[in-house]
Amino acid sequence: MGLPLMLALPPEQFRAVLAHELGHLSGNHSRFNGWIYRQRETWYRIVKGLRQSGHEISLLIFQLFLIWYIPFFNAYSFVLARMNEYEADRCAVDLTKEQNTAKALINFEVKSRFIERYFWDSIYKQLETEIEPPEMIYTAMQQAFAQRLNEEIISTCLMEALTEKTNNTDTHPCLRDRLKALGYIPNFPKELAIFAPIEISAAQEFLGDELEKIIEHFSQVWREKISTPWRQKYAEIQKLIVTLKDLNCKSQKQQLTLKEASQQAFLTFKFEGEEAVIPLLQEIIHRDPHHALANYLLGQIFLNKQDATGIEYIERAIAQDSSIVGEGCQIICYFLREQGRNNEAKSYQERAESYGKLILKSQQERSTLKNDDKFEPHNISDIEVKKLCQQLSNYSHLITAYLVKKNLQYFPEKPLYVLAVKREFSFLEGSHSYEADNSKLVNSLLQENELPSNVFIFILNSHLSMEKKLKRIPNSMIYQKKGKK
Incomplete structure (x- = not known):
């Protein structure tokens, strides 16, 4: 308090x-x-x-x-x-x-x-x-x-x-x-x-x-606490302001790519507000009717202006990006309640709650590995795999590493990669020391290396049956210490 x-x-x-x-x-x-x-x-x-x-x-x-x-x-x-x-x-x-x-x-x-x-x-x-x-x-x-x-x-x-x-x-x-x-x-x-x-x-x-x-x-x-990060953020913002000026100048001479136009719209919204960004968003949607970010932002702006057409834009964004279902439905729900359209608002509230339950199930599915899980090849480029192998070679106690993709029931369009590693250990290690070293290794791998997004790291030493299962996946073994088989 x-x-x-x-x-x-x-x-x-x-x-x-x-x-x-x-x-x-x-x-x-x-x-x-x-x-x-x-x-x-x-x-x-x-x-x-x-x-x-x-x-x-x-x-x-x-x-x-x-x-x-x-x-x-x-x-x-x-x-x-x-x-x-x-x-x-x-x-x-x-x-x-x-x-x-x-x-x-x-x-x-x-x-x-x-x-x-x-x-x-x-x-x-x-x-x-x-x-x-x-x-x-x-x-x-x-x-x-x-x-x-x-x-x-x-x-x-x-x-x-x-x-x-x-x-x-x-x-x-x-x-x-x-x-x-x-x-x-x-x-x-x-x-x-x-x-x-x-x-x-x-x-x-x-x-x-x-x-x-x-x-x-x-x-x-x-x-005193905020001074240093404030100055750092100030420098970053000045660079963004310059970027926006450059994009505005370029747009006067030629058509921006969709990526550039999206960046221009985001920065315009950030520095100049809702009214200034509306025509830029409308132009992006004209070029790409299913552009998730542009539809979502324009939908929010219209609902803030009490314009119900914003619902259509947010629905279009949700159709392209499932990660915004919950927030998008809540935004529409608040708008409908303000308009006195409580029955419609209730349906969006229920939809948001149902999505929330799916998120929880998805988090549970992504937080563990079980014996009956199924996997498939990772499909990550050879260049990225080679770079990861070089990073893994810095861990002298790592023997083997496998990289696969887990088959998911919930939101399979957002892949979960599994990096399973086997490390050297001594039978003289106590159970507490063993588990502590495993945790330390997992944290180190996550913090010190450029891993694929959404990766689950798994220590194989106590799960030989899982290693046999991973070996059967094509190209799953990405690293093996020299002299070890």
Whole structure:
């Protein structure tokens, strides 16, 4: 619960959020639920601490434990952890009343979106012209919350927050479910009043005369931390601006290739906005009606302008690129809800949810290898394979490497390559050392080499039957250490 939250909420709503967090630690409702909450936080802090400490071996060994433990812990604790959120909300109600708790939940959801999408966007927009980051960032944030926020922006963020559904990847229930559990029925027009300018923020109320010093301190810390990456990003953006100027000049003399035209459109959208890019996107679509990026971006722009023809463009993009099904359907869903076309919106919501389930199944399919998996030749060019072999030869303890492509049930158009390697090892190695060395080798291969995109690395030493299976795939063996057979 940091300074941005205190600047965003009035005192009575901040008290409700504070009461919610204290409710997690309280034994008033369920000591076991509180224990679950603390255990989940403890594991995440331990892993984060090990990563930051640089103790790679400790982290690898600990991760092996987590790989075994976390699925069991999550399975038993997930429902309880979600219940704990409802319990903590009820603690907030007991201490600060229903209205304050409900308003705090709504305010938090909406202003989180506002901060991420609009406030920080406006700050990073300055990268186009300023070589140094702004000095008093938290003063700017305080001023943003103190004035009336753009009603159109707030309406969009509120609609999104209220239409989201609880999913199975987050222990936090969606906003509507949390409000329902409190017995609070949201009324869209009425809720907009929550976002009136804050006369006195929680930061002003509770930090008093120290607020100015705290804002100055955090602004300075942020500026020192961001200065180097800011200058680097500034240099990159200046190059992109020059690229856009060159493409604009070239387009005056001759027709750009589709790749160049796409880059011109993307950069125009980035630096000049929606209106400027519309004719460029329309020209790309005229040349290639099925251009996924152009259709998707133009569809978004039209829906932002409340033009329903944007649906057609997004549908056309989805037909070409399945990876945007979920996001595309959600964008259309939000538009239709704003138009009051709730039945149509529901169908897109269901479509997005169905796609989400397919994504989960796809991730499961791509995260493991099983004995009944089927493989086929990798079809990667000889040049790329030769380059990979040269990189593998730098690992003195590697004996053999196979490269194949896994047959997939879900999204087979996005290939998954399998790089299976056998390494030298001593029978004197303990099981912990053996597994730790395997993990270290996998991480090294992923980080230090130019591998095909979407690759799964597999250690063959304990899976000789898998090696026999891979040997039967044509051209699967791409590397063998000299003197080894």
